[in-house]
Amino acid sequence: MDPGVILRLGLLGGVLAAVYAPVLRDLASIWWSRDDYSHGFLVLPIAAYMVWARRSALRPLPLRGGSVWGFALVLGAAALLVVGAAGRAISLSGLSLVVMAAGLVLAVLGGSYLRALAFPIAYLLFMVPVFDELLVPLRWPLQLATARVTVGFLQTLGVSALLEQNFVVLAGKTLEVASACSGTTYLISITAIGLPLGYLVLRTWWSRLALVLWALAIGVMANWVRVILIGIWASRGGEVLHGPFEVFRAMFVSWIGVAALVAAAWGLSKLQGAAAPVAIAVPQASGPRGSLAAPHRGWQAALAVLVVLGVYTTLLDRGPVDPKEDLTAFPTSVGDWLGRRADARDAVFRVEGADQELVRVYEHPESSALQLYVAYLASQQHGKKIVDYRTAQLHEGAEIAEIALRPGHTVAVNRGHLHGPSGDRPILFWYDIDGRVITNRYLARLETMRSALVHGRTNGALVLIASERGDDRATARRLEVFARELLPQLRTYFP
Template sequence: MPIKTSPALDFARTYPVLVLALALTVLPTLYAMATESWSTEAGVHGPLVLATAVWLVWRNWDEIRAEARPGNLWIAVPIVVVMAALYAFGRAFNFLIIEVGALLVALIVIAYAFVGPRVMMKMWFPVVYLMFLIPLPGWLMDSITQPLKILVSDITTWLLSAVGYPITQVGVTIYIAQYQLLVEDACAGLNSLISLTAVGLFYIYLMHNASWRYSLLLLALLLPIAIAANVVRVIILVLLTYYAGNEVAQGYLHDFAGIVTFVSALLLIFGIDKLLSPIRRRLTDGKQDGSKKEGTHAEAA
């Protein structure tokens, strides 16, 4: 009875040294990401991004094998050497952003060396999508979240004040009755925006890959959706504090509110996509009409 093989096993038997080197670099980095980045709200989307990116490659594996042509080693080898040095630096000094970034670039270039530029161009989305695995540096997170925190605080205070609640605000600190609440980074919307953008991009790519104009429209809506969802989250926490006390609002309901907010934002994206289906059909029909006109002109010529 013949032993069944898989592409992964065949590759490991053909290039055992390369597979060993990849295992010695990828596995420690995955562990570091799982214990550092993925355990925070800012990086919670990481496992989902990795799993769906691998699934996209597996989904197109037959096409990849059929069209694979070796890439230019004169381009690939120097880049891999530089990335290996950067990886070692990031690993030695615990710079996760450098470690993950260098490893991803090295893996992409190694893939290019085996399958060639044509396949890599066709697989552009998984390549770009994997960039969401790179954790953002703290200084960048702080510089972006501060204006978002102020915006969320302003909107929350204005809405609750408009309906009669005794609420005031100083910067990102909200005062309601005898309670004081600080709008932290998790409530600012950036973490939700990163996760929503990653999941939204995957959804848009699968559902509307053919219509790039409509895809851009949905992408443009991700920021206001993330901000609106986090305003709702802060309002819920403020009202919980007002009616039930600070201990209730800052307990398990705080984390639960974050989960509900993210799920609600996803459902809102799906709902908006459904409502905008007439626009999607119009854009798609316009693209098809343009293609038909070009074909007609070509035949006339």
Template sequence: MPESAARQSATRTSGSYFLWSALAVAAACLAYIFFDGFVEMEYRWANVEEYSHGYMIPLVAMFLFYQKIPALVALDWRANWLGPFLMVGAILGWFLGEMSSLFIIVHYSFLLSLVALAISVFGWRGFRKTWAAFVYLVFMIPLPVFLYRGLSERLQLISTEIGVAVIKLFGISVYTTGNVIDLGVYQLQVVEACSGLSYLFPLMSFGFLIAYVYNGPNWHKWTIFLSTIVITILMNSFRIGVIGVTVEYWGIEMAEGFLHDFEGWFVFMACLGVLFLLVLFLNYVIGRKASPLDLIDLSYPTLAEIKAIAPGQRKFNVALITSTILLALALPTSIYIDDREEYTPLRNTFISFPLLRGDWVGKESVLEANILEALDYPDYIQANYRKSGDRIPVNFYVAYYESQRTGSSIHSPRSCIPGGGWKISGLTQVDLAEKGLAGLNVNRLMISKGEHSQLVYYWFAQRGRVITNEYLAKWYLFSDGLTMQRSDGALVRLVTVVPPGEDVANADARLQEFLRDFYPIMPRYLPGADAALSQGIDSSSLAPAAD
């Protein structure tokens, strides 16, 4: 071998060894730093049906990356300083996510770190060839809870409306209020599990995969991917309609157990079938005659083919070294965060909340098990309070969340009220300081269903704050996680009936009178009650007074 060729071969071997060593160190650092995020993500995959497809996403992403290895091997790998710059952003996002106890930030920071590492190794040209593998990983990340619930509630309402239309096609009399389907003898509620999200998320990931490997024009690819949303809504609505029809003729058993689960599996397979027919239709429209197997590219290179490719240049990669050093510098911070526990404040539980106070007499009620499972909070109270001689009660409801770090999150009434068939006819923020309730601002809702009307007050009790804006509550959840190591919070809601012909001012007076009597003792039960302890006040003051 000529001396120059031997020297080039030795340089390439040394450069490759150094590159893979640095890459191995960076991968080890990533695994350690983001380990808690991996654990939380896998927990959601295992326990939330809508994300059960998450286990398959990394495997498919690796396949998409493997398809592009020949192009990467033949490419000159050039350092790109965009990689270290993105790595700084990924580490900052991880730190903020861990400190604020919001894993959604940690999850997306992990994806950003993978992109940063890829650009550091292959450069921008290499990343452009493998972008689909990284984008596909987005489908493994669970949505933020407040977005998930908002999307679920809208899909429930849409699916209910279309499902009822299907039932009516069979000549069946049906009435709907919100997401409740009334068949007369039976009532079916389109709960969160029937929203269609269990189809939407995996079908969208499958649609993206098909669109990417599809051999056709870009407008076909976009049509295939976006159609998964429409297909999911229509097929899930059809499923709800079929359940309603079968319940009408064969009883409530048709909506329960194995048949319900089988219908769900069958509908998902039908969604895949419709997606496949759409691909064939798109090709028929443009007059393209091709077999189904020719429409998608699932080819992959063999190891022999990869070895036969002449590799591009592998120079000393300063960008990769910089990214690896940044990850290594983050390790001590990760060790510190691992020892950091979320602070749980002292407070009284609602089991001790008084049902007798002054002239008020309360009667407590229990939420159904499936509702408690969906809302996922450790403590709550729901009770109807009446004053002696007053026939109209005040419904008092508080949901307390000890932690909103993993999955649990406050459920806004503005999202769930329409699901019960109620229409919101007015929303205002009211300062009750002039009513003897200094520092208390509430959201005031007028809601109606048919001839029935109700007045609603609600606010978010967030670590000593009274908040009426849902998005501001999310911001304080983030900031308090950083500064106070807390993510506890509560929703406080009061509801009273407004009978036909009654002045709504009377309903306002009823809720405000209840608050004047009970609001002074609420801090003992709401987030922020432990502030008294930090000021040196005797903890016995937190106990409820004898009423």
């Protein structure tokens, strides 16, 4: 390749890395803190290796840059990054990086290169938490299935165990099959290893499909084995939940799954027999290979977009927005209810990284107590958001409840249940974004993006009211009456 081409590509790559450095930093934080995305550290090296493995196929390809479609992809990726940065949506920002990579290849190098590099570029999706929302509907059913399989296996072994939804009740001990134990953790990470393994080792479509299906099966079964082992360990008096030396943690069992995956790939490769040479069709160049005679505008336009994008995203956030008044000053009386302070650790639900939290227990002379939890974020960023995968559990089975503030004026909130070891607790909850009460978590994200783009701020709050007990009309009515008294008072605190 011409030295001038290499220099331009290097400059483009450097600017790309600078623009997306905050995105990569936030992604690395996810890889470090979440077991289901710890494989993210491997994705870039694996993708780079897959490109290097195809180097002999890339050398003869002609440069056909300057594609209008490539530039359209670059602009689309830029828009995704702006929206992702505005809404503090790392999924959109990370997706933008993948789309930008595809767009730059098409705009600067041409369609032949994009076709050759399509799989390594698409594989970059596994370093981005884009699968969270797709897997949310599977978490609760898999939690129940894992608990059911665990109890059945323990009973077969003669261990006294009972099943209560996603709780495994042992003699003197109760184990919760939490969301992190649903098995979706493995579905992502094991597939992220299985796909490149099949791409590099296997040649037929059926063997690659078989390996991916095997990877998904491993993801579920390895989790069952892990929870069963925890149950056996706990039933025999084990005090440390994850066993001696933490051997029953997700990471340890995932390596067992990877070993099984590698063994399966080896077996399938043997079934294929000796490798046959793969012929790659190379389009014929009408000009000198490796020159950018026509597509100068392609890389220049891409470079200009990246520079403008970097400047704009840097200036997008205008800083945190504090509440009108500190939440600690919130009245202890709400209507006929009298409140007392409570420890934040006793809250039925908490938002990670909240700038201010209000936890009160309000009592009424004629009814049981209610717990009020308010989390306020002066600004939202990765790991510190009002709406994320943790709040998804609040929406499970939730429905809309209309709160009549005055004649002709109602406010919609969410009515649902919060699952816990002591049973389900009836709750009302809603989001307050830029002065709007919002029930839908996706609309809350969109409103956060709009507020960032229009006003340069991302402050917001989550309000949750939980009943101590009860699941009847009287309980629902009590929650709604309290919410009707609460809403106008909270409005004076939020900007």
